[in-house]
Amino acid sequence: MTERLEADEAERNGCRILLVDDDPGLLRLISLRLESNGYLVDTAESGEAALGRVAAQAPDAVITDLRMEGMDGMALFRQLRERDPALPVVILTAHGTIPDAVAATREGAFGFLTKPFDSAELLETIAEATGRNRAGAGRSASWRESIVTRSHAMETLLSELEMVAESDASVLLIGESGTGKEVIARAIHDASPRRNGPFVAINCASVPAELLESELFGYRKGAFTGADSDRDGLFVTAAGGTLLLDEIGDMPAAFQAKLLRALQEKRVRPVGAAEEVATDVRVVSATHRDLERAIRDGDFREDLFYRLNVVQFDVPALRDRPEDIVPLAEHFLADIQKDRLKADRIQGFSRDALRVLLGHDWPGNVRQLANVVEQACVLCRKGPVPANLVQRALRRDPTGVQPLAEARDAFERDYLVRIMRMAGGNVSEAARLAGRNRTEFYRLLGRHQLEPGDFKD
């Protein structure tokens, strides 16, 4: 324990923090706290002064008040991000300005602290901010080791996940393709008492409907042509562990009732077997589909939905947590460097390259970011990865292409928004323009959670 504390202390030593506040009393107070914990602290009483200090001192992190005379914390943060997108900026905020601070984290600020804050919270946030390349060294438990994030939304999700992992409750993960649903499913497994058992994943969309039953429940010799010996299904293979049913929204309707029964009874009947077999799995399912809508459309059983969805986590799209873009890009780069000869010749990303990464919309989410980093590195000879290679990789990247269902949804929504704007929020008029009847048009609006009132002047 003492060794751990000493190691933490040594890690912090030499970390330079720039503290910006126009209240000298608070500056002194926070400086003392940070210095007594091994940080080197530099202070500035205005945003303008802070910009000069950053250029001269190259701090490892900046803490800035939000409300200041002249350049305020938000303007300072934007300027700093422009100069060095990887520099962590923590915002200090009073109660009334929390929404601004939240907006800043959406734009990529590391996080915010609400006044009055306690010492432990301050130190923890700064330790995380300065340890960003060590993926939260010393703090992150092993179950979340493979998850890189500095987003509040993801942190909240992970802390809820840790609580839920304790039980055997079924978890449904909803999120766009490539947001990290499988990584999160594995984290649930690793944080659960089943961690020493198997983690088995199946993509329900990629198994032909007629094979899904034998794949999940197994079969007996002679059950069908080619079944020349008994075979266990994944419900049995995953016994004592966790079974991830990925793309559950694509599960054929005909099989949904059988799956529901298996989950209710905790037993499966292998194809061609006379007897049922007991199962012992924790089920996590994942989908990018809106299952409630699939239920309304008659494509997904409501009872199965409630059985799978004891707890639901919405995994945010990467564009909704831009603060994760830089740490993830650095993580993928470090990963590539581990097994590449030219590893030491590439040194991080240039500022312009980071700006390009931050400015992108990432329709393919984290998976797309990993591919783009990989492609940019392949083409990079030495030094920091330049912006033009990132742009080139973005132009070529096929994972930016959304799956058909998502693309169709996005198109439909954009189309409805356009047409509702043209019709000034008048549904009859919009329905006429779209060549649909009013009832049907209302259903379409409802499906995309669009309110006619929002389009009226």
Ligand SMILES: Nc1ncnc2c1ncn2[C@@H]1O[C@H](COP(=O)(O)OP(=O)(O)OP(=O)(O)O)[C@@H](O)[C@H]1O
């Ligand atoms: N927070 C994260 N930290 C590190 N790597 C991540 C993170 N999120 C996702 N990844 C990586 O991004 C890739 C895509 O993640 P994953 O397969 O979990 O997404 P998904 O949501 O399950 O996608 P799909 O819906 O297409 O199956 C994987 O290589 C995964 O390791």
